[in-house]
Amino acid sequence: MRIKPREKRKRTGSVQYKFIVSFFALIGALLLLMNTYPLMASRDLVFKEKESALMNQAAVISSSLSALDTLSANSVAQVMELLDVTSFSRIVVTDGSALVLYDTWGDSGIGKYALFSEISRALGGEQVFRSQFADGAFISRAAMPVRSRSVTLGSVYLCEYDSEQASLILSIQNILRVISIAACTVALILTVAFSRTLTARITHLAKAIQVVRGGNYAHRLDIGGNDELTELGNEFNNLTERLETTEQQRRRFVSDASHELKTPLASIRLLSDSIVQSGDMDMDTMxxxxxxxGSEAERLQRTTEKLLDLSRRDDGIESKRSPVDIGAALKSTLRLLTPLADARNVTIEYTVGQDCMVLASEDDIHQIIFNLAENALKYNHDGGHVYLTVDGDETHVFLTVEDTGIGIPEEDRAQIFSRFYRVDKARSREAGGSGLGLSIVSDAVASLGGEITVSPRTPNGTRFAVSFPRFSEKEDAET
Ligand SMILES: Nc1ncnc2c1ncn2[C@@H]1O[C@H](COP(=O)(O)OP(=O)(O)O)[C@@H](O)[C@H]1O
Ligand SMILES: [Mg+2]
Structure with missing residues (x-):
């Protein structure tokens, strides 16, 4: 089945995009904070400082003036001369009706009404302060009533224009801005570079997956680096390797199986064709x-039955298990093999221990014993022997099958449990074998939690040793 590739590129792109956007949202928020908070805080500090300076000064002037009974331009000017108030850009003193009596900006305003809201509020009895930061300067205004014995004689108004502190704050602001822009640029370059390499590696991985999905299981990935992505790449390679092996096994199995079925079918065709084509075949030849x-058909039947058995095991279908006495199973299986033993002129000897119980399906045990004993008979010499033993210890039951036969060359020993593997194809075929018997045996043993080993027997022949976990009624009842 082919799966259509989806829009992969778009997705990787969006990972990069998301990454950059969220990173920049964070950086942006940080820079915004860095560019506003310190400035606001220092501005507030200046406002406070201005308030206390102006209010103090206003209070000094107000209390000095309150010593006078009535306020007049002259008397105020005299008092003001005594006070040192040059640091303010403007000082205005009015009488109770907001008429200007004193103004540091010049005499032109004297005798006119002051229209500042601060002054009218001060005449109403309030102490007023207002400061603002605009056009690169702090402009602060304070106003205070001049009172004598709870009578409001007039008001004092101070105004200060400070560009020095303002320019200090402005220069800090500028420095922060330059730092921010520089940080932003560096972050941008780093983020783009980093996310590029990240997404490039992810794209690399995605491409490799595509290649493997296309059927090229030999493809391996080198993602570089030494991080989680490298790990992912390694896992991908392991997975691909397993896929490759499985795929190879599957292909070989299909081709072996077809070959195995083809041979007897071809013989059947050949034989039936000869019967049909020769008009005057005598009865005996026929x-x-x-x-x-018939025997070719029988071989086909055996092979297909074994293939079905193997595929059933591959599907993980397990037959029902019950405690089986291996000794008893051995005896009944050997009865089936007596004709073969007689035909080959091979003698079978066995010793069977008491109570060798294994939790298994009877069919599995039968398959194991039958295939091992059958091989021991088939690959034997005329007049040879087969020895079988069943015994056990506290935890295991052991089955050994030994023969005095032709033996298995060392280089083949590792492979005889593979499907369709035969050491001597001609001999096996002649004996009706398909090369599936031992793979069924090893699958059955593995499914029972046992182990099988093969070794040469001295002086000649082969020895198969199987161990099963022993079934003990006490233990298994407990669990
Ligand atoms: N006891 C034995 N002695 C010698 N060779 C053996 C023995 N058992 C198995 N073999 C070799 O292992 C191969 C695989 O055995 P098996 O899977 O049972 O297939 P077959 O259908 O050929 O018997 C056989 O073809 C044979 O060459
Ligand atoms: Mg066999």
Missing amino acids: REFVTDI
Whole structure:
């Protein structure tokens, strides 16, 4: 089945995009804070300082003036001369009706009404302060009533224009701005570079997946680096390697199986064709041919039955298990093999221990014993022997099958449990084998939690040793 590739590129792109956007949202928020908070805080500090300076000064002037009974331009000017108030950009003193009596900006305003809201509020009895930061300067205004014995004689108004502190704050602001822009640029370059390499590696991985999905299981990924992505790349390679092996096994199995079925089918065709084509075949030859057809069909049946058995095991279908006495199973299985032993002129000897119980399906145990004993008979010499033993210890039951036969060359020993593997194809075929018996045995043993080993027997022959976990009624009842 082919799966259509989806829009992969768009997705990787959006990872990069998301990454950059969220990173910049964070950086932006940080820079905004860095550019506003210190300035606001220092501005507030200046406002406070201005308030206390102006209010203090206003209070000094107000209390000095309150010593006078009435306020007049002259008397105020005299008092003001005594006070040192040059640091303010403007000082205005009015009488109770907001008429200007004194103004540091010049005499032109004297005798006119002051229209500042601060003054009218001060005449109403309030102490007023207002400061603002605008056009690169702090402009602060304070106003206070001049009172004598709870009578409001007039008001004092101070105004200060400070560009010095303002320019200090402005220069801090500028420095912060430059730092922010520089930080932003560096962050931008780093983020883009980092996210590029990140997404490039992810894209690399995605491409490799595509290649493997396309059927090229030999493809391996080198993602570089030494991080989680490298780990992911390694896992991907492991997975691909397993896929490759499985795929190879599957292919070989299909081709072996077809080959195995093809051979007897071809013989059957050949034999039946000869019968059909020769018009005057005598009865004996005909019978011989039909017997051959029958044995080829039998071989086909055996092979397909074994293939079905193996595929059932591959699907993980397990037959029902019950405690099986291996000794008893051995005896009944050997009865089936007596004709073969007689035909080969091979003697079978066995010793069976008491109470060798294994939790298994009877069919599995039968398959194991039958295939091992059958091989021991088939790959034996005329007049040879087969020895079987069943015994056990506290935890295990052991089955050994030994023969005095042709033996298995060392280089083949590792492979004889593979499907369709045969050391001597001609001999196996002649004996009706398909090369599936031992793979069924090893699958069955593994499914029972046992182990099987093969070794040469001295002086000649082969020895198969199987161990099963022992079934003990007490223990298994407890669990
Ligand atoms: N006891 C034995 N002695 C010698 N060779 C053996 C023995 N058992 C198995 N073999 C070799 O292992 C191969 C695989 O065995 P098996 O899977 O049972 O297939 P077969 O259908 O050929 O018997 C056989 O073809 C044979 O070459
Ligand atoms: Mg066999």
